[in-house]
Amino acid sequence: MALLQISEPGQSTAPHEHRLAVGIDLGTTNSLVATVRSGEAVTLSDSQNRDSFPSIVHYGESGIEAGHEAKLHAISDAINTVVSVKRFMGRTLNDIQAQHDELPYILKPTENGLINIETRHGLVNPIQVSSEILRPLVALAEQSLGGDLVGAVITVPAYFDDAQRQGTKDAAQLLGLKVLRLLNEPTAAAIAYGLDSHEEGVIAVYDLGGGTFDISILRLNKGVFEVLATGGDSALGGDDFDACISQWIIQQSGYTGDHSPALQREITRVACDAKEQLSFLKVAKLSLDLPCGSHWQGELSREQFNELIAPLVKRTIMACRRTMRDAQLSVDEIKQVVMVGGSTRVPLVRQQVSGYFDKELLTSIDPDKVVAIGAAIQADILAGNKPESDMLLLDVLPLSLGLETMGGLTEKVVHRNSTIPVAKAQEFTTFKDGQTAMALHILQGERELVEDCRSLARFELRGIPPMAAGAAHIRVTFQVDADGLLSVSAMEKSSGVQASIEVKPSFGLSDNEVAQMIKDSMTFAKGDMDARMLAEEKVEASRVLEGLVSALSADGKLLDEQELTQIRHAMSELEQAVEAGDLKAIKQAIGDCDNASSSFAAKRMDQSIRDALSGQSVDDI
Amino acid sequence: MNYFELFALPVSFDIDTGDLKAKYLELQRHVHPDNFANATERERLLAVQKAAQINDGFDVLKHIDSRAQHILSINGIELAHETQTLKDPMFLMQQMELRETLEDIPSASDPEQALMDFQSEVDGYIKSINRLFSSLFQQADQVSFEKAGDEVRKLKFMLKLSQEAVALEDKLFDF
Numbered sequence: 001m002a003l004l005q006i007s008e009p010g011q012s013t014a015p016h017e018h019r020l021a022v023g024i025d026l027g028t029t030n031s032l033v034a035t036v037r038s039g040e041a042v043t044l045s046d047s048q049n050r051d052s053f054p055s056i057v058h059y060g061e062s063g064i065e066a067g068h069e070a071k072l073h074a075i076s077d078a079i080n081t082v083v084s085v086k087r088f089m090g091r092t093l094n095d096i097q098a099q100h101d102e103l104p105y106i107l108k109p110t111e112n113g114l115i116n117i118e119t120r121h122g123l124v125n126p127i128q129v130s131s132e133i134l135r136p137l138v139a140l141a142e143q144s145l146g147g148d149l150v151g152a153v154i155t156v157p158a159y160f161d162d163a164q165r166q167g168t169k170d171a172a173q174l175l176g177l178k179v180l181r182l183l184n185e186p187t188a189a190a191i192a193y194g195l196d197s198h199e200e201g202v203i204a205v206y207d208l209g210g211g212t213f214d215i216s217i218l219r220l221n222k223g224v225f226e227v228l229a230t231g232g233d234s235a236l237g238g239d240d241f242d243a244c245i246s247q248w249i250i251q252q253s254g255y256t257g258d259h260s261p262a263l264q265r266e267i268t269r270v271a272c273d274a275k276e277q278l279s280f281l282k283v284a285k286l287s288l289d290l291p292c293g294s295h296w297q298g299e300l301s302r303e304q305f306n307e308l309i310a311p312l313v314k315r316t317i318m319a320c321r322r323t324m325r326d327a328q329l330s331v332d333e334i335k336q337v338v339m340v341g342g343s344t345r346v347p348l349v350r351q352q353v354s355g356y357f358d359k360e361l362l363t364s365i366d367p368d369k370v371v372a373i374g375a376a377i378q379a380d381i382l383a384g385n386k387p388e389s390d391m392l393l394l395d396v397l398p399l400s401l402g403l404e405t406m407g408g409l410t411e412k413v414v415h416r417n418s419t420i421p422v423a424k425a426q427e428f429t430t431f432k433d434g435q436t437a438m439a440l441h442i443l444q445g446e447r448e449l450v451e452d453c454r455s456l457a458r459f460e461l462r463g464i465p466p467m468a469a470g471a472a473h474i475r476v477t478f479q480v481d482a483d484g485l486l487s488v489s490a491m492e493k494s495s496g497v498q499a500s501i502e503v504k505p506s507f508g509l510s511d512n513e514v515a516q517m518i519k520d521s522m523t524f525a526k527g528d529m530d531a532r533m534l535a536e537e538k539v540e541a542s543r544v545l546e547g548l549v550s551a552l553s554a555d556g557k558l559l560d561e562q563e564l565t566q567i568r569h570a571m572s573e574l575e576q577a578v579e580a581g582d583l584k585a586i587k588q589a590i591g592d593c594d595n596a597s598s599s600f601a602a603k604r605m606d607q608s609i610r611d612a613l614s615g616q617s618v619d620d621i
Numbered sequence: 622m623n624y625f626e627l628f629a630l631p632v633s634f635d636i637d638t639g640d641l642k643a644k645y646l647e648l649q650r651h652v653h654p655d656n657f658a659n660a661t662e663r664e665r666l667l668a669v670q671k672a673a674q675i676n677d678g679f680d681v682l683k684h685i686d687s688r689a690q691h692i693l694s695i696n697g698i699e700l701a702h703e704t705q706t707l708k709d710p711m712f713l714m715q716q717m718e719l720r721e722t723l724e725d726i727p728s729a730s731d732p733e734q735a736l737m738d739f740q741s742e743v744d745g746y747i748k749s750i751n752r753l754f755s756s757l758f759q760q761a762d763q764v765s766f767e768k769a770g771d772e773v774r775k776l777k778f779m780l781k782l783s784q785e786a787v788a789l790e791d792k793l794f795d796f
């Protein structure tokens with residue numbers, strides 16, 4: 001008798017249909033896109049065989065350009081050419097001014113403290129700039145793969161906070177690109193490395209990029225990638241090495257005149273060249289044309305360079321120590337140290353990291369590509385192209401989440417390095433008789449004082465039933481999903497009233513603002529806008545239908561006749577709505593399908609837990 | 622939620638941590654949201670909640686203080702929001718002494734060594750409470766549970782000291 005093939009819950013029932021999905025490494029300096037083709041993960045190249053694209057956007061007279069074309073204008077039109085925008089993501093003007101001496105842009109604070117950059121095309125925010133970096137990558141992918149993408153895995157520094165993660169996700173959303181997952185860069189590197197080497201045991205991934213530093217300690221075991229601890233600095237990278245050399249150049253040249261944006265960029269370029277040369281030479285020769293026709297030439301030895309950057313490299317080693325302690329491991333338990341990111345080519349970095357871990361470093365994998373490759377592997381699995389995969393990624397929350405309490409102090413609710421998804425509840429009570437509202441301030445960071453932590457959001461709980469002071473029990477639940485993104489809900493326990501929450505992200509964009517930006521980015525007429533929304537809703541509808549078909553074929557047996565009829569009815573209503581092409585009706589029908597299948601979803605979840613504990617997986621039956 | 626049930630383990634203080642870990646991973650393989658990337662919104666949300674619950678359960682059972690507290694809670698002794706204080710003068714005296722030792726570490730001639738000594742002393746107390754738990758929970762009667770409750774309270778003091786020692790380490794050695 002032929003055996004019936006049943007796929008994993010939630011995954012495609014049609015194994016032969018290859019869904020197009022990519023991994024994108026949205027870097028500070030360069031960005032890459034990769035995909036799995038005929039079972040192998042590869043980076044995608046443009047017509048000139050380039051697979052690494054500068055993360056630069058030029059707001060030019062004739063339009064917006066990104067990548068190599070934008071880089072051409074970095075010096076000649078510095079003020080309208082945005083580089084390293086990742087360093088601005090989710091940051092306030094104060095943060096940025098504290099980190100950078102001089103920037104060749106005009107920065108304007110927004111109402112909620114974030115920044116806008118003034119360009120020829122008006123004010124743009126870091127989310128919009130990032131979406132311009134993504135745009136040609138998505139176009140390249142769709143062109144090379146010959147179809148629409150079902151989605152992308154986008155990598156973020158493990159040490160990115162909630163605002164920075166949300167900003168990255170919003171950038172993709174602006175393009176209409178579905179984010180299958182935000183994946184931490186060191187975890188992506190570990191996937192690429194682990195699946196390739198079949199290595200098992202504990203590894204450290206040291207990832208020093210253009211603007212960010214991460215250290216992650218992972219245990220690799222039979223397809224499980226378990227992050228034990230992560231640490232880092234989301235404002236430390238190769239750009240800072242360049243800045244050290246730039247300062248040295250200015251000092252050496254004795255130049256005291258004005259720093260035009262063009263001159264700043266030129267100095268940075270010379271500094272960056274010198275840094276790269278010093279990876280293989282003992283001495284770098286530098287030369288710079290200064291305004292008023294004078295010319296400066298100098299030499300920088302590797303020893304001098306090492307001295308300049310030593311404090312920065314030391315900061316990364318301190319972060320390694322702290323993370324090792326969080327993982328409760330000693331260095332001799334680390335089997336391998338994987339080096340990721342272009343800045344790990346710097347000899348002092350290699351020497352210090354190898355010294356701390358007391359190991360030879362693994363530098364045989366391409367430090368520039370490994371993150372995109374790992375993301376592509378994960379995207380392929382999430383898209384449902386590898387139903388036989390038993391890969392499991394268990395990542396952690398990089399920074400603690402907490403609430404402001406009396407006296408400007410932070411009380412931690414979810415601790416850093418908790419495995420995500422995570423949900424934690426905290427109970428509060430009212431302070432006054434008859435109090436019906438309560439203000440909560442959500443923070444992220446390790447420090448005790450509110451002012452030293454990142455403010456994520458302010459919440460107002462309303463609709464608390466009036467009671468005596470201290471009688472109400474308000475339970476606030478923090479939930480962090482697998483992307484590391486936070487959501488908060490609250491309820492009054494004694495009455496069961498779900499307190500309504502007004503979310504005001506401190507440094508993010510509200511859903512309305514994102515919607516507005518999508519509208520603003522549309523240069524077409526309203527008809528085109530409607531067409532896009534209808535197309536997106538149709539895609540969502542087919543996802544819902546496909547999900548249900550696959551769920552029913554796998555676990556239909558869990559339902560009685562009546563439940564089955566209800567679901568089938570809702571599905572056919574949805575099919576008809578899609579057929580009719582009415583946006584409102586499709587939305588309604590998707591909601592109905594969701595309601596009709598809610599208890600089915602819960603039953604399936606319980607069933608898979610029983611399967612897990614009985615040691616039987618669905619495909620063993 | 623009885624986390625022992627979630628992991629299909631007998632309610633016991635002396636659990637096989639290897640077995641716990643294996644069951645934890647098997648559960649996550651089934652319910653982790655990554656398995657539901659193409660499922661309906663409802664299923665994805667459910668997966669996030671389930672995976673979070675399993676993570677929490679693993680965390681509770683993995684650590685001796687929360688595991689002990691969980692067993693007591695299953696047996697009707699709730700310590701989570703208690704206001705009852707420890708009435709053990711000997712223990713409190715010892716706590717005060719430990720606290721003084723901790724405060725003196727920054728001015729010690731070799732703070733690093735002093736901190737290490739302090740940490741191993743506290744670790745020693747934690748280990749002895751662990752052994753006590755083992756025998757008290759095996760007896761599993763009301764008197765033993767109440768004694769175990771007191772030990773949980775003591776353990777919390779010790780763990781707090783241990784955390785403060787780590788915080789001091791951060792401060793002294795610029796982590």
